[in-house]
Amino acid sequence: MxxxxxxxxxxxxxxxxxxxxxxxxxxxxxxxxxxxxxxxxxxxxxxxxxxxxxxxxxxxxxxxxxxxxxxxxxxxxYPDASISLEEEALNFLSFLLEEYADEWGNKPMFHYRWWRDIDQIAVAKGIASGVMPNASREEKEQYAANVRKRMVPRLSFVGSSEQTKEGIEASLDEALELLEDHLSNRSFIFGGRPSFADFGLFCQLYGCTQQPTTQVIIEAYSNVASWIDQMLEPEAEGKFEEWDCLKETLTPFLQKQVGGLYLPWAVANAKALFSEEQRFTVTLKGRDFTQDTIKYTGRSFHILKNRFSKVEDRAQLEEILLSSGCLEPLLKESW
Ligand SMILES: N[C@@H](CCC(=O)N[C@@H](CS)C(=O)NCC(=O)O)C(=O)O
Structure with a gap:
């Protein structure tokens, strides 16, 4: 109707x-x-x-x-065309990747958006046009200037600073390299159909295509670029794959991005929230990363751990998580 x-x-x-x-x-x-x-x-x-x-x-x-x-x-x-995988272990990985994307994958997108003048100007202008499509050029320019003034100081919300800039930028390069490899012989992260992981990951990278600096970076990764494009109007092309097909290129992503960056950072944030600290520092890949605690991430990490604790068919999942350095942070109950 x-x-x-x-x-x-x-x-x-x-x-x-x-x-x-x-x-x-x-x-x-x-x-x-x-x-x-x-x-x-x-x-x-x-x-x-x-x-x-x-x-x-x-x-x-x-x-x-x-x-x-x-x-x-x-x-x-709407249960048809489900974005959940039937295999419990793989479905948890899909949620884990979505959570990584929402909470960590958002950092490079937001950092690049508001760090350099060229990106600040382009994005603020785009936002102004979206919010006031019929306004005069002067009104849009004024609105864009205000957006820029309001958003640049918010870089600190994602932990972007002189101290963390290099690590955040390196994390995008690494994520793109690993995804490029993984998407070389499949349409979506888990095979022929999109999952929670695809929706979470692609949207942060789509945001990167709207910013001059990251637009150029992404263009160099053709598999990733066409997946982003396809994810704007996704259509299933086949079935989800088995772990044996996925593992060769998905394990390095889990290891380096999820186990090496997102999880230690989420644990440090949860620990700081627990001890009522406003700010925390965690060493990620040899670099100190300092930022204010985020309550939302604390809650969503808790939900993720809960989801993990409810998985019944655990053997395969625990093996995958152990081999990618993701198991221990998900088991941690208290600090
Ligand atoms: N956890 C939320 C995050 C939503 C969020 O952060 N939205 C941003 C834009 S991506 C926002 O509305 N910012 C304030 C604004 O645009 O006025 C979700 O998954 O929907």
């Missing part, structure tokens, strides 16, 4: 909104993509508990926020 439609309030410059939009497109869920603009801000505010996009308005009038719970809820309502 025409009125059985979801509304996704989002922004072309919000990776988490793009993630949810791609998901709705893949599932064929009737929806309207509605860029949040000055004109609809009051309507958005009336439904949003948090001032964040995406916001999904359901046909029954209720509202959903936060991309992972949104997708999980939609999976219950």
């Amino acid at each position: 025409a009125d059985e439609k979801y509304i996704i309030y989002g922004s072309e410059y919000s990776p988490f909104s793009i993630k949810v939009r791609s998901y709705f497109r893949y599932k064929g869920i009737p929806h309207e993509w509605r860029p949040r603009t000055q004109d609809n801000l009051e309507h958005f505010k009336a439904h949003a508990k948090l001032p964040l996009v995406p916001l999904v308005l359901c046909p029954d009038g209720s509202a959903l926020q936060d991309s992972t719970p949104i997708m999980e809820e939609m999976e219950k309502r």
Whole structure:
């Protein structure tokens, strides 16, 4: 029915909104993509508990926020073309990669967005055009200047600083190299169909294609670039693969990016939250990484560990996680 439609309030410059939009497109869920603009801000505010996009308005009038719970809820309502893998172990890896992407993969995207003048200017201009499409050039320029002024100091929210710049930038290069390899003979991370991992990972990299500096970096990785493109309107091309097919190129990604960066960082953040410290330092690949604690990451890491504790068929999963240095951080209960 025409009125059985979801509304996704989002922004072309919000990776988490793009993630949810791609998901709705893949599932064929009737929806309207509605860029949040000055004109609809009051309507958005009336439904949003948090001032964040995406916001999904359901046909029954209720509202959903936060991309992972949104997708999980939609999976219950629309079970066809499931983005979950049947094998429990692989499905957990898909969630682990999604969590890595949301909490760590977001760092290079955000860092590159607001670090250099050239990127700040390009993105602020794009955001201004999205928020006030019909305004005059002067109004847009003024809005863009304000966005830039507001967002640059927020670099600290993701831990981007002179101290961490090199590590964050190196982490994007490494992630791209590993993904390029992994995507050389498959369409999606787990084979012929997109999973939670694909939606989480691609959207942060799509954000990178909107920034001059990272746009050039990404262009050099043709497999990654075409996967990003495909993920904007994903279509299944086959089946999920078995671990034996995936392991050769997925293990290095788990080892270096998830076990080497995201998990030790998430553990240090959780530990600092537990001891009520405002700030923490963790050594990642030989570099000190200092940032303010993030409550949201603490909560989502806790949910991930809970999810892990509920996996019943553990033998294969524990072996994979052990061999990639991801097991111990997920087992840690207290500090
Ligand atoms: N955990 C949330 C994160 C949402 C989020 O951080 N949204 C950003 C844009 S990507 C936002 O709305 N920032 C404030 C703004 O754009 O006004 C999710 O997965 O949906």
